[in-house]
Amino acid sequence: MSRHPASDYPAVRLKAGREKPVRQRHPWIFSGAIAAIPAKAADGAIVDVCDAHGAFLARGYLNRRSQIQVRLLTWDADEPIDAAFWRRRLQAALDLRAALPEVRGCTALRLVNAENDFLPGLTVDRLGDYLVLQAGTLAIDQRKQELATLLLELTGCQGVVERSDMAVRKLEGLSAQSGVLAGAPPPERVEVVEDGLVFAVDLLHGQKTGFYSDQRANRRRVAAYCAGKRVLNAFSYTGAFALHALRSGATHVTNLDSSLDALMLAEANLRCNGFDPDRQAENIVGDVFQVLRDWDAAGVADFDVIILDPPKFAQNQSAVERALRGYKEINRLALRLLRPGGVLATFSCSGLVSADLFQKVVFGAAVDANRATQVLETLRQSADHPVALTFPEGEYLKGLIVRIAA
């Protein structure tokens, strides 16, 4: 077999024996697998990928500055990467969400989940009538304007905001960028609805894309344990778990977060959903590690349900050990602060910490806390954050609902 004669794309050649993951449709090609990159191919440009004998394997985009030098877009030699390609792929991602039972009635959802929607480097969230786009790679960054315009057309939304301020951009040689990409600028607060609850979102200044829709399914699951309970929502952000808990009959919720801005929105969210922020809730600005230690030292064990939804502790492989110690410590403290029969809903969104490893860490925390525990449920990211089976790296959010013995 020779290279497809119709292709005008420059061809990147792999080293002998390195084609297996490409054939299996893993979307990443690391520098170590590559024998030669033609000089005429510019970073960000579309390239073909061929085996050591020159036979076509796949087609993707190039960035010599990244360790992942090619990200693959298609395995079909007859599929050019043109405007029609991007339109087809975006439409397929939108069609999936339109058919997902989980997101019905929700106006905050992930529309494009990068590699997992076969669009490496591109993340798009819908928040009400606005879209938030994150360009994770150089090639997507170069095409973001065109993609934003297409997205506006396909969704009928009012505007597209860019929030490309993720740490991974540095690995691609890109700096942080945010602002309006297309359409109308969003109001200071955009309202989104999740299961009938209303949340104010700050698209330009909120964390990540402004709202954590990856926890939607888990908010439902955890809320089901909260009727008649006192709940601690640690790493609360704008209080999404808290609103679900109150709606399910929690008697009191405490939101705890280090961000004052997030807690101000949490308070506004409580009010606008008809809850009394003074009687039914408390918002505490503080470091979860410190506050839990202080409560433990003071012998306060006053919660029936504790939610731990920390940010990504392990940003890279060298940070994993430290991250594990962090997870263990907050879980140990939380288990000590629960009343007998209490429930801990604990999460990790570090892709580098597997579900297995996370469960071991929580086990270690239970041993140190000297609590008898049972796992009631295992949790994962919501269905609008699908994982391509060819891309296990896409599985990042894992959680456990654990009960301590009465």
Ligand code: SAH
């Ligand atoms: N549970 C939230 C999302 C949590 S995001 C939801 O469902 O919407 C993680 C949050 O942890 C952020 O709001 C961040 O401000 C907060 N945070 C990070 N480190 C913290 C720390 N050490 N102590 C308290 N909050 C922290």
